[in-house]
Amino acid sequence: MSAQSQPQFPPVDLAATEAILARYAAEPKHLISVLQDLQLHYRYLPREALERVGAALGVPLAKVYGVATFYKAFSLTPRGEKILRVCTGTACHIRGAPLILSELQSRLKIAAGETTPDLRFSLEAVNCVGACALAPVVMENDTAHGNLSVTKVRRLVRSGAAGSRGRGSAELPRPDDSPAKKAEESEES
Amino acid sequence: MSEVNLGDAPFTMTIDGKRVEARPGEMVLAAAKRAGIAIPTLCEHKAVESFGSCRLCMVEVTKAAWKGWKGLMTACLYPAAPDLIIETQSERVLHVRRNVLDLLLARCPDSTLIQRLAAEHGVQQTSFSVREQPDLCILCGLCVRICESAATSAISTVKRGHHREIGTPWGGPPPACIGCLACAHVCPTGHITFEEHGATRAIWGRSFELQRCAECGAPLPITVEQASFLVERQALDASYFSRCESCQRRATAQTFGRLARWQKLGLTQEPDARQEGGKR
Ligand code: SF4
Numbered sequence A: 001m002s003a004q005s006q007p008q009f010p011p012v013d014l015a016a017t018e019a020i021l022a023r024y025a026a027e028p029k030h031l032i033s034v035l036q037d038l039q040l041h042y043r044y045l046p047r048e049a050l051e052r053v054g055a056a057l058g059v060p061l062a063k064v065y066g067v068a069t070f071y072k073a074f075s076l077t078p079r080g081e082k083i084l085r086v087c088t089g090t091a092c093h094i095r096g097a098p099l100i101l102s103e104l105q106s107r108l109k110i111a112a113g114e115t116t117p118d119l120r121f122s123l124e125a126v127n128c129v130g131a132c133a134l135a136p137v138v139m140e141n142d143t144a145h146g147n148l149s150v151t152k153v154r155r156l157v158r159s160g161a162a163g164s165r166g167r168g169s170a171e172l173p174r175p176d177d178s179p180a181k182k183a184e185e186s187e188e189s
Numbered sequence B: 001m002s003e004v005n006l007g008d009a010p011f012t013m014t015i016d017g018k019r020v021e022a023r024p025g026e027m028v029l030a031a032a033k034r035a036g037i038a039i040p041t042l043c044e045h046k047a048v049e050s051f052g053s054c055r056l057c058m059v060e061v062t063k064a065a066w067k068g069w070k071g072l073m074t075a076c077l078y079p080a081a082p083d084l085i086i087e088t089q090s091e092r093v094l095h096v097r098r099n100v101l102d103l104l105l106a107r108c109p110d111s112t113l114i115q116r117l118a119a120e121h122g123v124q125q126t127s128f129s130v131r132e133q134p135d136l137c138i139l140c141g142l143c144v145r146i147c148e149s150a151a152t153s154a155i156s157t158v159k160r161g162h163h164r165e166i167g168t169p170w171g172g173p174p175p176a177c178i179g180c181l182a183c184a185h186v187c188p189t190g191h192i193t194f195e196e197h198g199a200t201r202a203i204w205g206r207s208f209e210l211q212r213c214a215e216c217g218a219p220l221p222i223t224v225e226q227a228s229f230l231v232e233r234q235a236l237d238a239s240y241f242s243r244c245e246s247c248q249r250r251a252t253a254q255t256f257g258r259l260a261r262w263q264k265l266g267l268t269q270e271p272d273a274r275q276e277g278g279k280r
């Protein structure tokens, strides 16, 4: 991971952790459920929250960390609002996934597996997402975008930078310093 | 762990053609060991439950009633049972063992232990491609298990797949560590290292002060954290780790001397034994 694209860790509001813990009995067996809820809420697993969870459920911190690093669904660094998962499965590969991926990488100025410093985007290269007929495919959070081209991907980044679910919520303006914009500018100039 | 309920009576099995007595609840490996039959192991330790991670202890298991069917099982995890017939040196067993060592050698080419075991089995060189930037860890998990059972679960296996390794929370100095060195001590390959200089001990990026003798000030082979952990966990007297061996010996000798003097004077008890507290 390149240092410059390491996102800043936002301050952690532990009240949410307490609220999540309150949903479960204080037993080690609920660890994964709690971690899933934390991931959903914070979009990553903050250390402070995990320390609290370990103490509350009676699971040693090292074990909590072991579990948190084992499952792909968990992240220890802040993830972006939009997680773009570029399918690099066989069908998508043949139909241009590498191009799509490199376009996204240069647009967002991050490598696969990284998150933009403004926490808007995370980029991932994943295996077959099960929509081969639509290849090449990019998942934007839970929405699949198929039959993509480099142009369409550019649009995806623009709309993604603007809205919450990528469905025409253009009212949220993209700050001028967003890496996507910068990438565009540097390309156009 | 699932244990077959066979009552309490010892029974016999056959290992390498030899009649061997086994006890209910024990594993094939334990029975073999007692009978002096050597099975190589890497991830087994008497202080922790078997885990079956190294696969080196594979043996062939069958019974007369199994009509010739033989299974390859890990001896450390296979429960002993009446009438089992076990082979520890069959061609199939040796083949698997060579394969395991071949793989371990690809993972840890620099481990002298793995090199020696492999050579003993006729594997001079791995037939797989050697891992890039290899370290000495075979991921047997012994360190993690001993830390869990004997100490504080300060370390664990982290990440998964190719990236799996033994680590500490966020890769930093583990907050729960008490510097007991149990992990380094059980590690079969010497992957876990530590340093000790004077009265300090360093492991896992943490530095610990050693407990000092309350009388002469000499460092004891135990950290302050470890001493208080053990005192609390074993409900020991707080003074248990307070003296070094030679001061302890001197104190004991003095007590004996005093007792002898009082006895000479016809007293059955010391008039004031309060000063003689100390350990044990
Ligand atoms: S560090 Fe040593 S004891 Fe721990 S898993 Fe690796 S080889 Fe086994």
Ligand code: FES
Residues within 6 Å of the ligand: A087, A088, A089, A090, A091, A092, A093, A127, A128, A129, A130, A131, A132, A133, A135, A136, A137
């Ligand atoms: S290969 Fe991309 S959806 Fe199957």
Ligand code: FES
Residues within 6 Å of the ligand: B040, B041, B042, B043, B044, B051, B052, B053, B054, B055, B056, B057, B058, B074, B075, B076, B077
């Ligand atoms: S000793 Fe049995 S698998 Fe390692």
